[in-house]
Amino acid sequence: MPSPLKRKVRSELKLRTKARKKPKTESGSLAVVDALPWRTLSHAGVFGNAYDDGILELEEVDNVQVVYDETSGGRVATFKILDAPQITTSSRLPEDGETADVPEVPDVPCEDVEEVVPRNRSTGGLLPEWDAFGLHDQLIHALSNQSFTNPTPIQLKALPLALQRRDVVGVAETGSGKTLAYGLPILHKLLSRRKNPESKTRRPVRALILAPTRELALQISSHLNACLNGIRTAEERSTSKDPNMPNPPPPVSVAAIVGGMSPHKQKRILSRGVDVLVATPGRLWDIMQEEGELANDITSLDFLVLDEADRMIEAGHFAELDNILRLTLRQYCEDQHDPVLEDGPVVDSANDSLQTFVFSATLSKDLQRNLRKRAKPKKSGKGSGPLTTLEDLLERLDFRDPEPEVIDLSPEGGVVSSLQESQVECLSADKDTYLYYFLLRYPGRSLVFLSSIDGIRRLAPLLELLELKTYPLHSQLEQKQRLKNLERFKSTPGSVLLATDIAARGLDIPYVDHVIHYQIPRSADTYVHRNGRTARAMRQGFSLIMCAPDERKVLRGLLTNLGREDGEIPQMNIELYILDKLKARVQLARQIDVAQHKANKAKHEKNWLKETADAMEIELDSDFSISDAEATPNGPTKRQQKAASAKNKGQRLQLKQLLAQPLLAQGVSKRYITSGSNPLVHELLAGESHETMLGVKKTSAGSDLLKKRGKKYSKEEYEEWSGFGSTP
């Protein structure tokens, strides 16, 4: 027993600045300072620029009691290493060559035990803003590696509730970190479980995350995996002594099951054991029908997540989604048999512990209100109107929490504060020219949304002819091509992605400078989500609505739905003089494309006829040529084809020359750069001139809006503008 004079100090975190070898020390013994279990600290993000001040390394120690003895020689401090009562991984000090960060894997005979494995608190002070959540150390390291020093507002609100096993409905603006708001509590719980690495039995799926599009599901999976990568490496290092031995299974595995990819491979991955399954409902349901074990897993999940719930029910997957969700109902578990599945999985008991998360940037206020009322007995009959599809979906979610917590952090009007919106009025026939103008005028990574696949097919070759790096993304492309195009867009600065609304939700593409609504979106929610591909994680972003006169009404309705007015969105300033010049380029490119399209079609028909003749075992004349037009009455003759090809070549050359010519702003002379109403020399010297539009200042799109909100063009401007209406 320490005397009353002895003062006990529990050292939660002591720092020192010199690295030393960690000696072996018996737990509970008195030790000199050097013998304490110091751990080297990663200095990143913790000590500011201490590293630059000559400090080479920092160490920390915890679970040490400092005992002061008043002796005749003065005060003497001794240090006692406490038994770590809650922390098994740090109760044993690291052996030589072992790092303190590797969690000890207890040898437990069972596959997966519910109790939480005490954690190695080696992250104290690493990310102070995250400390309050008590997240698993490895997650803290992963967050630190990604420089996520602060939780985002939705994470700040959702994490404590989710970690207390509450059901959470989270609504927050696009790009605000919703994935980790539900992902971290899931990973925390799964990482904190005891596992037997030797176990040969299949690991059941513990968490199911449903997402509406394949790209989003794959993205969620890689986002969560990014939080586990460090762990995997450490675990592999510690357990795999023989470099030739295959890596042991990761402590927590995350995988995606989506359509358009090999189902066999996906089944193989599942058979190896997946803890967190991210899936699109269609493919998941297909696989579940063949894999009874997977269906069984779904009946006893720990976590169920609906990401972009409102979109999922629009995507034509509602039947599959409904079937999957039925397996998660307590009622289903009680019935012990699913009428949908022929051999419905038999479950032991109702899954009372399921935790449900529903997240989106857009969930109607009405719906949220209804959710809040769920716990109260429902009034049936009079007054309770028909349920919307989304309400219906949420009715089908069997929240175990009597009052699921609704967190609504959605901004007024649905728009992220770091987004600058704009609009331009133009005739439908001129949209290509306006788009080309914008892309040239404001170089950057631009995501252009179109309402139809045909529109993308028409526009993509046109922009390519105009020498813009363009990638299409729509549902009729093969999945591999979709992912390839997305990757190319991500890695190519200044490129253009032409996409349908499959890219509107959830996709986290870093540094999208502009979102362009080539056509007005169908709903207010789609407008919000499309815009959300830029201005993510508090970065600046810009969006442009291209509005034809016949779309005006739709736009007005859409803004009304968001509680806003049409005049709120400022008009884009357009250099009409330059726009006029671009029109010639666009027209020529269009002619080339149309001619090319015709030639391709004729070639295709020729091949088709030959293939059909082969299939029918009919011999065509040896001098047969479809281009001679005998076979297809309306087809071009060989001579016509040659002429068309020559014309096409000539036009391509002409376009090349046009594209090589500098674009001069009104009043600018290339020859007399020091004279004219707008002498070029000043801007050139100051490096302020636009690269391809001489005499136009290099500015960002956001700074080029007409000052007065909703201001219309002047009469002259308008006349000039409307002169673009003549279809080529």
Ligand SMILES: Nc1ncnc2c1ncn2[C@@H]1O[C@H](COP(=O)(O)OP(=O)(O)OP(=O)(O)O)[C@@H](O)[C@H]1O
């Ligand atoms: N705490 C954080 N600090 C900094 N960045 C973060 C943090 N959490 C997440 N991020 C990053 O923010 C970006 C947006 O996150 P996420 O994709 O989860 O947003 P979201 O809210 O789901 O968006 P959407 O509604 O469009 O789906 C991602 O690049 C993510 O890595």
